Each structure stands twice: as C-alpha cells, then as structure tokens.
Amino acid sequence: MKARAKYQTWIRIRKLLIFLVISVILLIVTLLPINLYLRVLSGFLSLPFIYIAFLLSYSVYQFATFGGNYQSKIHDLIVAKVIWDGEGKILDIGTGNGSLIIKLAKTFPNSVLTGIDYWGENWEYSKAQCQQNAEIEGVNERIHFLKASASELPFNDDEFDIVVSCLTFHEVKDRRDKTEVIKEALRVLKPGGVFVFLDLFMDENIFGDEKELINNIKKHGISELNSSKLAEEIKLPKLLLGKKVLGNAMIFDGRK
Ligand SMILES: C[S@@+](CC[C@H](N)C(=O)[O-])C[C@H]1O[C@@H](n2cnc3c(N)ncnc32)[C@H](O)[C@@H]1O
Incomplete structure (x- = not known):
C-alpha cells in the first residue's frame, strides 16, 4: 500500500x-x-x-483532511497569492510538517525550496517527517529542510524570490518584538520578491496595534503591502472564528 x-x-x-x-x-x-x-x-x-x-x-x-480540511484550504489560499513565473527560490518559515512548502513545490515545478523550522519539543512536527512527506509527494529533490530559528535566519540578504510563513511569527519565543521577526523574513527576500504571511496579526497582545504594525512593515523597504482578514478570504466555521482559534488571523502579502 x-x-x-x-x-x-x-x-x-x-x-x-x-x-x-x-x-x-x-x-x-x-x-x-x-x-x-x-x-x-x-x-x-x-x-x-x-x-x-x-x-x-x-x-x-x-x-484535518478527514474533516473540514481547512488547514489544507488555508495553505491553498497562501499558494494562490504567490503570483510568480516560478523560476527561483522559495523559503517557508516555520514549515511544520512541510504541508505548505510541498504544495508550493508542486505548484512551481521549476522552483528550489527551503523549509526552516525550530521543531521544538512542544510541537508534534519534525524534520524527518518533512523529508518523508516530501519523498512521498515526489518533490524531495527540490526541497531542503533546515533547523533554524525565524528570529535569526541563516541566509544572506535578498536571497529568496518568494518568502511565505503560516502561523509561525507569533510562536517565536526568542524575540519579544514580533515585528523584528517579520523584518528578518523580509531581509532575506529579494527586491521585487513576493511575500505572503498569515498570522494572528490582529492580536494586539502579540503584535501590538495593527495599524502601527502595518506602518512599521511598510517602512521596511516594502513596495506593496496588502492586508486582509482570513475570515474575509475564506468561509470558516463559526467556532474557528473565536479569538482563541483563527479569529485574529490576517494575511499580509505584497512585494519588497
Ligand atoms: C502553528 S505551527 C504552523 C506550522 C506550518 N507553518 C503550517 O502552517 O502547517 C507553528 C510552527 O512554528 C514553528 N516555530 C516555533 N518557533 C519557531 C522559531 N523560533 N523558528 C522557526 N519556527 C518556529 C513550530 O515548530 C511550528 O512548526
């Protein structure tokens, strides 16, 4: 089987x-x-x-896939926002078990991809599972998985054509100011490159005032920034819209 x-x-x-x-x-x-x-x-x-x-x-x-499959649908939404010719390098920050990066690898067959994650003990994800998943999905030769923290990415400035991240910035414990983690993600993106970040950006306790956050990011060499509430992009079951689940989730996408 x-x-x-x-x-x-x-x-x-x-x-x-x-x-x-x-x-x-x-x-x-x-x-x-x-x-x-x-x-x-x-x-x-x-x-x-x-x-x-x-x-x-x-x-x-x-x-889960056996239920509403919303995790996969949300990853599809991120992939759909990557408007690109598909030639170059993609980075996924906080790749988990590799679900989003594997979708990107399948969508852009000429791309070379890197998935980084801290894979801490309190999560049930691992680098080994990422590699196994990529192999099963037939994209392992183009994806490199690496253990690293989103707060200090082991890459040069302007290295990637595309940078994505899903529900990870708020989890980064080694940076109190989460705007710094977002700036670190943008540092490794090429000028003109596309970013798509989904996170609980409306949670003031984590990211501070939303308008201030957007202004701060805009100041960081961004040529285009769109923001939208996740709930406006995809119809979610009511209980998932609670503040403790995805009620504070937003998507920031644009170009450096
Ligand atoms: C909610 S999960 C999201 C996983 C994946 N992005 C997805 O959408 O399926 C949060 C992820 O953030 C990762 N993470 C937590 N702290 C991190 C850090 N400092 N650097 C990189 N990844 C981190 C966790 O290991 C976990 O995989």
Whole structure:
C-alpha cells in the first residue's frame, strides 16, 4: 500500500489529551460517593476543561483532511497569492510538517525550496517527517529542510524570490518584538520578491496595534503591502472564528 504523508493539524494532540483527561477525572469525581460540596465543586471546575477539550477536538476535526480540511484550504489560499513565473527560490518559515512548502513545490515545478523550522519539543512536527512527506509527494529533490530559528535566519540578504510563513511569527519565543521577526523574513527576500504571511496579526497582545504594525512593515523597504482578514478570504466555521482559534488571523502579502 502506498504510504501517505502525515501533516498533523495545528492542534497539539498532547494538549488535547491533557484537557480530555482532566475533564474525565473531574467528571468521575462528581459521581463518587463523597462530600456533596466536593462533587459540586468538581462539576463546576470541569466546565472550562470540557469546553476547551471540545474546542480543541472540534478544531482538529475541522483542520484535518478527514474533516473540514481547512488547514489544507488555508495553505491553498497562501499558494494562490504567490503570483510568480516560478523560476527561483522559495523559503517557508516555520514549515511544520512541510504541508505548505510541498504544495508550493508542486505548484512551481521549476522552483528550489527551503523549509526552516525550530521543531521544538512542544510541537508534534519534525524534520524527518518533512523529508518523508516530501519523498512521498515526489518533490524531495527540490526541497531542503533546515533547523533554524525565524528570529535569526541563516541566509544572506535578498536571497529568496518568494518568502511565505503560516502561523509561525507569533510562536517565536526568542524575540519579544514580533515585528523584528517579520523584518528578518523580509531581509532575506529579494527586491521585487513576493511575500505572503498569515498570522494572528490582529492580536494586539502579540503584535501590538495593527495599524502601527502595518506602518512599521511598510517602512521596511516594502513596495506593496496588502492586508486582509482570513475570515474575509475564506468561509470558516463559526467556532474557528473565536479569538482563541483563527479569529485574529490576517494575511499580509505584497512585494519588497
Ligand atoms: C502553528 S505551527 C504552523 C506550522 C506550518 N507553518 C503550517 O502552517 O502547517 C507553528 C510552527 O512554528 C514553528 N516555530 C516555533 N518557533 C519557531 C522559531 N523560533 N523558528 C522557526 N519556527 C518556529 C513550530 O515548530 C511550528 O512548526
């Protein structure tokens, strides 16, 4: 049987399991023949855990290929924004299990691609899985996967024709100011090159004021910058539009 690529969703299964297990334990306590006060307390305490476990499970279902397939659809949206002749180099920052970069490799058969990721222990992605996925999809010869941090890219200025990134800048822990991480991504893009960044840019706690963020990026040698809310670009199920899921997601695309 032909092996299938494993992309995983953006929801960590470990995290989901923790909330599920705590919910079940608290619910079991409510059924035990113990002090009524403790049983009621346990019942109340279980409510937020049940809600989060439900939200995480629902998100897994909607993001996965066996459900709504929204993760793949969102990557398709990013690929569609790459208006390009296809000759040259692409960089994907925070490549995860390689889903987006593999789509780009298939769309642009003459391109040479690099996917970087920190692949920290708290994520369920790995370089080995990226390489295996690329091999299964028949594009491994053109994609190079590299462990590096988005905060300090191991590339020269103006090296890539295309730079993309999906839901990664907000995760970068080794730079407090996330605008600096965006500037680092733009540093390695050639003048005239195309960038497409999707992230939780509307979350003020992470990226600060949205207008200020856009002005800051514009000052960084950008000739064109378009911004749009993800929810305006693709119809998403209502629960995915919560602030804790994709409610703050925006796409910045343009040219250096
Ligand atoms: C929500 S996942 C998105 C993965 C992938 N872009 C996708 O759309 O499927 C966030 C990714 O950011 C990566 N990441 C976290 N900190 C990073 C850093 N400092 N440098 C590069 N990647 C990082 C994680 O390993 C993870 O793969």
